[in-house]
Amino acid sequence: MVVEHLLLQEKNSITIALAQISVIDGDIISNIKKHCDVIETTGKNNGDFVIFPELSLTGYELDRANQLAFSIKDERLIDIQNCCINNKVNAVVGAPVRLGKDLFICSLIFFKDGTFELYIKHFLHPGEEHYFIPGDLNPKVIEKNEIFSFAICADSSSPIHSSNAYYINTSVYITSALLSTNGYENDTMVLQHTAKYYNMTVLMANYCGETGGYKAAGGSCAWNSKGKLIGKMAPNTEGLLIIECTDTREWLLNKIIAF
Secondary structure, rough: EEEEEEEEEOOOOOOEEEOOOOOOOOOOOHHHHHHHHHHHHHHHHOOOOOOOOOOOOOOOOOOHHHOOOOOOOOOOHHHHHHHHHHHHOOOEEEEEEEEEEEEEEEEEEEEOOOOEEEEEOOOOOHHHHHOOOOOOOOEEEEEEEEEEEEEEEEHOHOOOOOOOOHOOOOOOEEEOOEEEEOOOHHHHHHHHHHHHHHEEEEEEEEOOOOOOEEEEEOOOOOEEEOOOEEEEOOOOEEEEEEEEOOOOOOOOEEEEEEE
């Protein structure tokens, strides 16, 4: 199910930050504070959006996902919502979310006007089906002339998912990921191919450090619609990869900030 969300943009360009962070598995209080710090840094650098990795609020804690899960009206999310409003930043944040009796891997998309949308992971990684079910919520965010679609990790490896994004005229395909050192090379080859084949700018925010027993590869990166690398983070560095879309709709590297 595709839901459109139209944003009113005051400036001519669009600036997106990819947040490459480490988290403390299961420590939601500390992780929320880190998210707010990153959102504030994004705002200070004139960012419009910041994209966090998969399940960034909890870490990749499958065994504890049920006890760590959020509701859509969860009071623990108020600090992030207020931080987005105060810093005029839209944030894509990863969390397990319970809707009714079902548990989903989600991206919570907080907008600077205080509203939010929910994206649900469509294609689960092997093993995740023991804890979660796949969903179909799929917001399409429209800002200026750009159409954003979202993915969570294994979604972006599915030809169905990327082709569906193409058929709703997506121009920017945004992936929140946990890519391990073992899978990074193959997964990023798929993302680069998606960018070139479907003529979409592709962005990927990954962890650094360890989470859920995986050694994350870092290397958060972005490709333009020709499949050319725009910018890439180092493997073990926390920070922001910031890219900007100019008046000519060309995405360029703005800066890389290390924390």
